[in-house]
Amino acid sequence: MPATLMNERDLTFMLYELFDSEALINRERYQDHDRHTFNEVVNTAKAIAEKHFLPIRQKLDTHQPTFDGKKVHLIPELKPAIDAVNEAGIASATADYDLGGMQLPPIIASAAGAYLSVAGGVGMGYNMLTTANANLLQAHGSDDLIETWVKPMREGRFMGTMAMTEPGSGSGLGDLTTKAVKADDGTYRISGNKIFISGGDHDLSENIVHLVLARLQGAPKGVKGISLFVVPKFLLKDDGSIGEDNEVALAGLFHKMGGRAQTSTALSFGERKGSIGYLVGEENAGLKYMFHMMNEARIMVGTGGAVLAVAGYQYSVDYAKNRPQGRLPSCKDPLSPMVNIIEHADVKRMLLAQKSVAEGALSLVLYGTQLSDDERTAPTQEQREHAHMLLDFLTPVIKSWPSENGPKANSYAIQVLGGHGYINEHPVEMFYRDNRLNPIHEGTTCIQSLDLLTRKVPMNKLAGYMATLAEIEKTIAIANNIEKLTGYANELNEALVTLKKTTSVLLTAMQTENIDLVLSNSVKYLELFGHVIIAWLWLKQGLVASHALAEQPHESDEHFYRGKLQALQYFYRFELPKIGVWSNILTSTDRTSFDMQAEWF
Ligand SMILES: Cc1cc2nc3c(=O)[nH]c(=O)nc-3n(C[C@H](O)[C@H](O)[C@H](O)COP(=O)(O)OP(=O)(O)OC[C@H]3O[C@@H](n4cnc5c(N)ncnc54)[C@H](O)[C@@H]3O)c2cc1C
Numbered sequence: 096m097p098a099t100l101m102n103e104r105d106l107t108f109m110l111y112e113l114f115d116s117e118a119l120i121n122r123e124r125y126q127d128h129d130r131h132t133f134n135e136v137v138n139t140a141k142a143i144a145e146k147h148f149l150p151i152r153q154k155l156d157t158h159q160p161t162f163d164g165k166k167v168h169l170i171p172e173l174k175p176a177i178d179a180v181n182e183a184g185i186a187s188a189t190a191d192y193d194l195g196g197m198q199l200p201p202i203i204a205s206a207a208g209a210y211l212s213v214a215g216g217v218g219m220g221y222n223m224l225t226t227a228n229a230n231l232l233q234a235h236g237s238d239d240l241i242e243t244w245v246k247p248m249r250e251g252r253f254m255g256t257m258a259m260t261e262p263g264s265g266s267g268l269g270d271l272t273t274k275a276v277k278a279d280d281g282t283y284r285i286s287g288n289k290i291f292i293s294g295g296d297h298d299l300s301e302n303i304v305h306l307v308l309a310r311l312q313g314a315p316k317g318v319k320g321i322s323l324f325v326v327p328k329f330l331l332k333d334d335g336s337i338g339e340d341n342e343v344a345l346a347g348l349f350h351k352m353g354g355r356a357q358t359s360t361a362l363s364f365g366e367r368k369g370s371i372g373y374l375v376g377e378e379n380a381g382l383k384y385m386f387h388m389m390n391e392a393r394i395m396v397g398t399g400g401a402v403l404a405v406a407g408y409q410y411s412v413d414y415a416k417n418r419p420q421g422r423l424p425s426c427k428d429p430l431s432p433m434v435n436i437i438e439h440a441d442v443k444r445m446l447l448a449q450k451s452v453a454e455g456a457l458s459l460v461l462y463g464t465q466l467s468d469d470e471r472t473a474p475t476q477e478q479r480e481h482a483h484m485l486l487d488f489l490t491p492v493i494k495s496w497p498s499e500n501g502p503k504a505n506s507y508a509i510q511v512l513g514g515h516g517y518i519n520e521h522p523v524e525m526f527y528r529d530n531r532l533n534p535i536h537e538g539t540t541c542i543q544s545l546d547l548l549t550r551k552v553p554m555n556k557l558a559g560y561m562a563t564l565a566e567i568e569k570t571i572a573i574a575n576n577i578e579k580l581t582g583y584a585n586e587l588n589e590a591l592v593t594l595k596k597t598t599s600v601l602l603t604a605m606q607t608e609n610i611d612l613v614l615s616n617s618v619k620y621l622e623l624f625g626h627v628i629i630a631w632l633w634l635k636q637g638l639v640a641s642h643a644l645a646e647q648p649h650e651s652d653e654h655f656y657r658g659k660l661q662a663l664q665y666f667y668r669f670e671l672p673k674i675g676v677w678s679n680i681l682t683s684t685d686r687t688s689f690d691m692q693a694e695w696f
Contacts, residue, residue, distance in 0.1 A: 114465055
């Protein structure tokens with residue numbers, strides 16, 4: 096079956112009808128571009144995806160990286176594929192011209208990246224981490240660090256990692272123990288063990304630039320005593336060429352359920368004299384800088400969850416249109432031809448469930464990506480601050496909603512294919528396995544929910560929370576004027592009432608009651624908030640579709656917009672009502688999980 100990577104019509108809808116990306120060319124930074132150059136980049140990425148990644152997608156999944164005791168080996172086809180991305184400039188598409196970038200808007204780069212992610216799975220993860228690493232250094236590193244490390248990363252000669260997790264310190268980074276000691280020459284000696292480091296070793300680049308969190312002797316305990324260091328795999332000679340080994344040893348490779356093209360490594364730093372590290376910014380402020388990369392990575396993780404949901408949805412729609420099986424309940428004639436399974440209402444239900452997740456999640460991550468652009472390039476200071484506030488507030492939702500719901504959508508894709516979905520002749524089981532990482536890394540769903548409830552909601556006297564509600568209320572007001580949408584506008588308004596009531600009860604309870612008890616259902620709050628946000632974005636999509644249908648579009652477009660309205664209806668009938676159950680659990684401070692004792696399991 097031919098693989099459909101992304102739905103081009105939907106991507107055009109998202110970029111140009113829902114988010115008006117074309118208007119970005121009015122910003123000084125993007126003045127050299129137009130819709131044509133935007134589309135060219137997306138099409139180039141699609142062509143590379145189809146030519147270089149799609150043919151090796153299954154091989155990447157079935158041939159895990161190996162370590163022969165000296166070197167890590169990946170399948171040889173991966174390097175030319177990654178080189179093709181670098182040569183086309185897509186890996187550093189958003190970077191400044193003078194750093195070798197194309198100064199493209201992140202939303203366009205994200206659309207281009209979606210094709211590559213779907214076709215190459217996590218083969219693209221190496222580039223994404225490298226870009227996020229370079230962006231952090233560019234924002235917080237000294238000129239010297241930028242000159243030495245960012246340039247070769249932008250050129251694709253070096254690749255980057257983020258090295259935070261340790262065997263005893265995962266969700267709770269405050270307990271990390273990797274040591275840093277200041278040397279007389281102003282550099283530092285780093286020693287300790289990190290695990291699960293993605294792209295921590297491979298043969299794809301000349302050097303690997305690790306961004307390592309470590310603790311200086313005598314530093315404050317907890318997260319306030321963490322510093323950030325550049326620790327390269329190889330030191331550089333004075334002329335910038337590759338020098339000595341820097342005591343970053345590969346202690347082992349992890350073998351994984353999915354995401355197998357990207358190495359997951361256990362790294363041992365500085366077993367002899369200490370790996371040489373270069374401080375980023377100030378001592379003990381490392382976690383603050385790392386959040387620059389983590390926030391970017393959290394949008395990437397959400398995007399991964401969304402595009403894999405899109406991939407599974409696309410694949411299962413194509414399959415369902417071509418698989419004859421059974422007859423409708425009303426047909427009693429065994430000699431009548433079988434129907435394609437897309438005619439069965441339950442298959443349509445599972446496809447709608449996927450569509451509502453896939454296109455809802457995609458709209459969310461593209462919205463987040465646009466905010467990350469607006470906070471830097473929007474015309475006025477006020478607009479930039481507003482975008483920053485919204486993005487900062489919504490990051491836990493942008494990371495978690497697609498990550499939690501993407502694998503559920505992929506599970507439906509498997510179900511649509513029946514037994515054929517469970518075997519690796521079709522990629523849907525791989526999409527599920529690849530997607531299952533997303534609720535875990537870059538802060539688990541529970542960690543995101545605690546961040547939302549204890550930090551993001553109360554932050555700046557509820558400013559981000561109120562600004563988000565105001566955005567939703569604006570859409571409700573507009574939808575109230577469209578006859579076919581007033582029902583949804585009312586339902587979303589009721590959902591807002593539920594959200595506000597729940598938030599208010601929780602904020603009070605956090606001050607007055609046992610905090611461990613109040614936070615014991617925090618994930619339900621994140622789910623509730625996420626569902627309201629997705630319902631809002633579906634209403635926005637419904638507005639665009641309604642306006643377009645009123646213009647009596649061409650038949651294929653009419654089908655497209657009607658599909659949007661049907662998915663909107665699905666979300667409001669089948670998903671949004673769930674928030675009532677979650678709200679009851681939260682407002683009644685349900686004790687079920689809290690009261691359960693370890694001994695009772
Ligand atoms: C494939 C893969 C790639 C990764 N890539 C990287 C990378 O590149 N760099 C890097 O530094 N790390 C990376 N990680 C590590 C990842 O970020 C951690 O696995 C994750 O943060 C969870 O930490 P943990 O595995 O130690 O689980 P734990 O922290 O032990 O968590 C286990 C469970 O307990 C829950 N839990 C933990 N603490 C709390 C709490 N305070 N309250 C409520 N529940 C809690 C968690 O939600 C989770 O469900 C990667 C992991 C994987 C599997």
